[in-house]
Structure formats: structure tokens, C-alpha cells
Amino acid sequence: MIFGIDVASMALGGMAAGMILFIVSVGLSVTMGLMGFVNLAHGAFAMVGGYVIVHAMKSWGLPFVPALATGCLIIAAASIVLERLLYTRLYRAPELDQVLFTIGLVFITIAAVTVLVGPENQPLTLPSWLQGQVDLGFTTYRTYSIALIVVGSALALGLWLGFERTRLGAQIRATVDNRRMAEAVGINIDRLFTLTFAVGSGIAALGGGLGAEFLGLDPQYPLKYLVYFLIVVAVGGLGRIAGVFCAALLIGVLDFVLKKYLPQGGTLFIYALTILLLLWRPQGLFGKAS
Amino acid sequence: MLSNKMIAAVAGLALAAGAAQAQEVKVGVVLPYTGIGAEFAQLADRGMELYLKLNAEAVKPYTIKIIKRDAKNPGGADAKIATQELLTQDKVDALAGWIYSPNAIASAPIVAAGKKLAVIMNAGSLAAFQRGFEINGGKVIDAIPMGGAGAVPDFTPFFQRVKDQKPDVFFVFVPAGDHAAAIVKTYGALGMRAAGIKLIGPGDITQDTKLQAMGEAAVGLITVHHYHADLDNPENKRFVAAWKQQFGADSTPDFMSVGAYDGMAAIVHAIQATKGKMDGAAAVKSLEGWKFNSPRGPIVVDPATRDIIMNEYLSEVVMVNGRLHQKVIGQIDQVKDVCKAEKIGPCAPK
Amino acid sequence: MSGVASRPTEHPAALALAHRHRLRVWEATPWLIALAVYFAFPTYLAFATEVLITILFAISLDLALGYAGIVTLGHAVFFGVGAYTVGILAKQGLWSEPITGLILAGGAAALIGLASGRVLLRTSGLTLLMLTLCTMALFEEAANMAAELTGGFDGPVNTRLVTCYVISAAIAGIAGGLWAQANAYVNLSTLSLDRAATVLIILVLGGHGRLYGAFVGALAYMTLSHFLSQLYPTAWQLGLGLLLVIIALFARNGICGLGETLLRRINRKAAAS
Incomplete structure (x- = not known):
């Protein structure tokens, strides 16, 4: 019985952590897969989104959920402007120039946030209905973790349906698989890119707000967690929603279990696991072999 | 004739400049102004600034010029270069700051060679606590190293493990900073208080700047530390009031700021004692x-x-009118650093 | 990138070798600048040493990235191995002669490069990037894990790629050894992601696959951040970020690439008139 509770609590805790990784990383996976654009500034969108959400709650007095929506929309809108003005100029550039550009953007964001808001961590206070614990029948667990699992799963399902069942999703899949062919059959690539970029950034902003309880919010955010976002994308396979979802859950749960039973190992296992997975499947769990 | 006058004029200028320089004392400050330590650097920076503002009389007739250098990261190399250039280019009279130990270690030979006063503004306290705890009959049943931040720095797995072992007291030592609030929130969220586990630790976990963000879960937390913003003494009242006036009502000083405040006070004392000469040994x-x-x-x-x-x-920690306060329930006067006195932890003979 | 590597005649390294490099007068300038710094600004010696070591490190990365197309985010592992080799030998009192110490540092790094290269270089793109990064992270946390892991995997790897990688590793190791000698201490920062990412940015900023890209990149990046951080310690990254963004937007292949484009334009104009 004790063992059962233990397994349940580990699964739940790990899944909650994995959901945050999924929500923040999914946009990165799609932009990298769809546009072949290495957007290392993706975490900056998540961070600024988180800041907007905290600000919306503190200064505009919005409740948690409307604040999340506001942050998501503002970042999506802002990302359209950035995409049209700057990113689009680099779509055909070599990947390394894209790396240079997006790391430059990260530096600018870090400095700007430090000057405008300050270097300190931004506290996000959860509403009381998300605090404390909830009885699930078989075990009692942290309410917020359960909420994250529900929201993350719903989002994953929604994105997956959108990907598999809508016209837009079909266009994106076609472009990920064969861009030239997609252009040839008359898909408006430019509009598709802008739209996907905006959705990915908006979801990242949502992740910034939802994940603040665990990841915190401070100017270093985009660099601090970049490696984890990249691991999830690489392990999942570029441009694969289901892949990102499974990779994020896998990393989240394993990290949780290993931290609990082998705390001395630190983050060692995550790196070892990533190496093994990538050597086994270089295209990622769900990626197509090229 | 003309050239003679010009030389006299130039000499006069040089003399005046010399006199002005004797009044000015340069203090080089090496702190991680960017990167993960930026928050601490700001707190320390403000502590120094506030000392100079509140004690302008103590500084006279000298003026202090602070030269700030970014230590950037805990790698040591940048801090070392900054320290060296402060000594050789800016010719500072005293040095202060650091925070990251690798930076202090890397800079130490240069500071020693420079023969200037150097004030290190903070120190850790884990070994000291464990020692005190064990001497007094406590037993550490499990020490869980939490390492660096994992994929998601969620403390739930560690705390779950603690909860399973049902200790009476759960002692947490984390470097102050972002994790302090996460620790206390996780403690609350897992219902550990209801399970009869008391959370205690050094004051790092109730760092003043993070306290309000912890909410209800922090009430009842017991800590030992040398400073928190709610200390009841006239010096602190003046300090906190001035801080809030200067940096906003929501802002609060913490032990880092006080370390810097005292560090600046020490430098000013040394300036007065050496009559502005700031010879290192003196x-x-x-x-x-x-x-x-x-x-x-x-x-x-x-x-x-x-x-x-x-x-x-x-x-x-108690709740007063919806705000968290730290109430002093005991005090140990004039404590020497146990680490150095008993030669344990980082001070153990090697 | 694997496609490029498989056709030797179009390979950047082959092209670079085919195009014989003729020394020109202006190429003496960097060395003159280096000499001048030594005599004119003795108080900048510590900073100048750091810049020189970074240039060497960036050149080593250029061998892997610019000439063999290996995009890696784990190059600091070789820097770190070199630094630790020198550090540990000196600390144990085994070896303190500096020149041979550097050779040992380069040798140790080359061995690691050979072992990891044979396994990792079968992949490319993001996968290779993450593999090199994670390998470095493993080294950072437990130095002996990597050897166990890599022993079991073997596969056909392009030998020329591995050769390039091993030479590159050796030079990176020498750079790390120099760093340890110059600083008289070694710590984990020598094999951190921070160092690996910075050197990659420096090389791309300067221009990869070019003789002077590493030189220009390191000088521009480090001088700008050094002096900006003196002026504005809390927000100097803003200026650095702007430089990266502007170069990425307006130049192809870094500052050197920009210089070449401009030179070509001037030449064309001169020829036209």
C-alpha cells in the first residue's frame, strides 16, 4: 500500500514537472521543425510572458486565469511584430547566424528586464483554490501539480487535434516534411510561419506563468533553462507534438524518481539518459529518419 | 618669462589636484552585477549606498568614490581580472565585495600582493549548524544533497523523501535566493506541518526579500540568523526606514545588505584611522x-x-495584519564563528 | 552538414587548402597589436592573457566547425580536460614544467576527443549539438562516466572528421592548459556550458572557416564586454546583444564575412571607375 502511494506520488510529481517542460518547449520544437529556425530566444518569450502575467495580477488586479490569457495574447502579438520585422530576414540564413541573432536577443532581453524591473525574482502568488493539497481517492497530492497535469494534457490534446485534424495543421505537417513540395502546392509559407511562431510564443508565455511556481521568474530564465528545453526538443524529434509531449514527461518523471532515490547524482542522469536516447534514435523518439 | 609663468601655473594646478586627491578615497567593489548573482549584488550595492547616505558625517573630511566592477560569473577569471585592474589601473585604496567563493579564492593572491584592505561581505553556516545540533544531542537521520537545479527545480521529490521518514525536525540549508520561497511553499503544499514535521534552518530560508512571497506556509518557521529586517534596535529601525524611503515601500533590506552596510562602515573606520592614507597593513x-x-x-x-x-x-515567523514578520524568541550574544573556532566544515585543517 | 562532409572536393577544408593562402602585409597587424599591448598597457596583461587564450580556444573550435562542419556545444570539455591535466599534475607535484605540461594537456584532450568523436560524430545538426553538450555536462558532473558509456557504441565514422575533431580537441586542451597556468587554479568553470557557448558565439561573430575569424571575434566580443561592463556593470549585456543582433542581421558569416563583402564592393567600384 505504501509502495502504491509512493509510485503514485512520483508519477504525479514527475508528470507535473514534465507538463511545464512541454508547455514551454512545444513552440520551440514546432518553429525548429517547421521553419528550420534555431530560436534560442524562445525562453525569453516564456520569461517576458511570465513577467506580463505577474504584472497583470499585481498592478491591474486581474485574477490568475485571465492574467494567463492576457500574457499569452500580448506575447503572441508581440512575437508577430518581431517575426515580421526581424526573424523573417534570417529564415534563409545559415543556422549559426540564427544562433548569433537569437543569443543576441536573449542578452538584450536579460539586460532590458534587469534595468526596467530589477534583477530579483518575481513572486507569483497562486490563487487559494490552487494552493494546498487535493484528495484524489488513491492518494493526496499537491493541488497545483494536479492542475498542471490537467492543463498540460488538455493543451497537448488540443494541439495534437489541431495538428492532425485541421487544414492549418495539415499545412504545417506538410511543410515540416517537405517544404519545397508544400510551397509548390500553393501553401502560403510566410503566413504559416507567422501564425505558428505566434502560437508557439503565446504558449511559451503561458508556460512562463504556469511554471513560475517551480522555475521562478528572473532575468536569467532564458539561459538557465535553455538546455532543458533543447533536450526535450531533441529527444522528442523536431516538429512532433506527441514527441515533445512524451519526451517532456519522460524527462520529468525520470528526473523526479532519480532525484528522490539517488539525490547524490544531481542532474547527471538526465544528461546520460539524453545521450543514450539520442545515440539510440538520433532523430528523436518520434522524428522521421532523414 | 612667459614659459616660467606657465610652469608656475601648471605646478599650482598639480598641487591643487594633489590636495583634492588626498581627500578622495577610492573603493573598488567586485560583485556579480549580472548573471545569477545579480540580485545579491543589488542588495549589497544598496547597503553600501545607504551607509554612505546615512553616515555622511562619519566620512568627512574624506569623500569616497566607489568603482564598481562586474564579477560576471562564479568562474573566478573575470573577478580576478577586475580585482587586478582595480588595483593597478584605478589604484583603489580598498576592495570589497565578491560573494561567490571561487571568485574570492581566485582573487585572493592578487589582493594579498596589492597590500590593500579587502572586505568580504558574506559567509555561509551549514557546518556550524550541524555541529551545534549534534553537540546538543540531536541526530541527523538523513542528509540529502539537492545539487544544482534539475530539469525543473522542484523540491517535491526531496521533500517527499523527507516526509516518508517522518522526522521531528527538518533542517534545510540552501543558499539564499530564489529557492527560499520554493522550499517553504513545497513544505506547505505537501502538508508537512500537519504531519508534525517542523521546518527549521539558517535565516537563508526566510530571507527578508523572499518572505512575503511565501504566504501562509511560512508561519511557524524557526530560523537562526544574525540579521532580519524585523530586528528591534534603533540602528535597524533607522536603516529599514531609510531603505524603504530610498528604494520603495515594498523593498526590504536583508542580511546581504547589512553585510555590505557594515563592510562600508569598516572601510570608513579604516579611512579615519589611517587619516585617508589607507596603507594596507595599517x-x-x-x-x-x-x-x-x-x-x-x-x-x-x-x-x-x-x-x-x-x-x-x-x-x-508570525502573521501580523496579513504580513509576515519575524519575531525574535531567543538571542545568543557575541557569537564567534563556530566554523573557525572549532575548525570544522570548510575551516577544518586540511 | 553530413552531405557536405561526404564530398571531399566541395568540403570547406578542401577548398581552403586548394586555395593557397598568400601572406599579405596587413596580416602582420594582429601580431603587432599583440606586441604593442604588451609594452604599452602592462596593466591590461591579465585581460590580454584571457583574450589570447580565448583566441586559441576559438581557433580550435574553428578547426572543428569551420573546416569540418562539426557544430558542437561541448568544446569546453577539451578546454577543461587540458586545464585539469595541468592543474592535477602540478598539484600532485608530478609535473610542473610548463611546455611539456601543455603537450600533456593537449594529448589528454585529444584522447577524449578521439573516444567521444568516434561515437558522437555519426550524428549531425541538433542531435550532435545536444550530444556534445550532454557529454560535456557529464564530464562536469562525473569525469569517469563518459568512458564507460562510450565504450559500448561503435559504428562507421568518417575518419577525416574524427581527425579534424581530435586535432581541434588537442588545441583546445592546450588552451585550457594555458589558462590553468596563467590563473594558477582550475575550477569547474573551465568545462561549463557558459564557456562552450561563449566560444561558439565568439567564433560565429568573427566568422568561421576563416583564418582570422577567431581572432577578430574574440577581440571584438571580449573588448566590448570588458569596457562596457566597466561603464555599466549591471546592463552591459545590452550593448553586446545589440552587436550580435546587428552582425547577424547585416552580415553573413560574422565580422570577417562583412569585411569581405565590403572589400569586394569597394574593389568592384574601383574596377568600374
């Missing part, structure tokens, strides 16, 4: 046995170790 000598009424209570610099002797406060 400056250090003048600080041996130096007494100061700090916001953290009276402090003395131990002439033997050059370390600080100060009060330690046992405090409990």
Missing part, C-alpha cells in the same frame, strides 16, 4: 577589535581571526 590593524553598532546589533572584529563576532537571533 588599515587592517585599525580594524582589529573594531566595535560597531550595526543594524544587526553590536559587532566586534575578533583581533585573532579578523572575523566578525555578532549576535545570533532565534526567530519565529
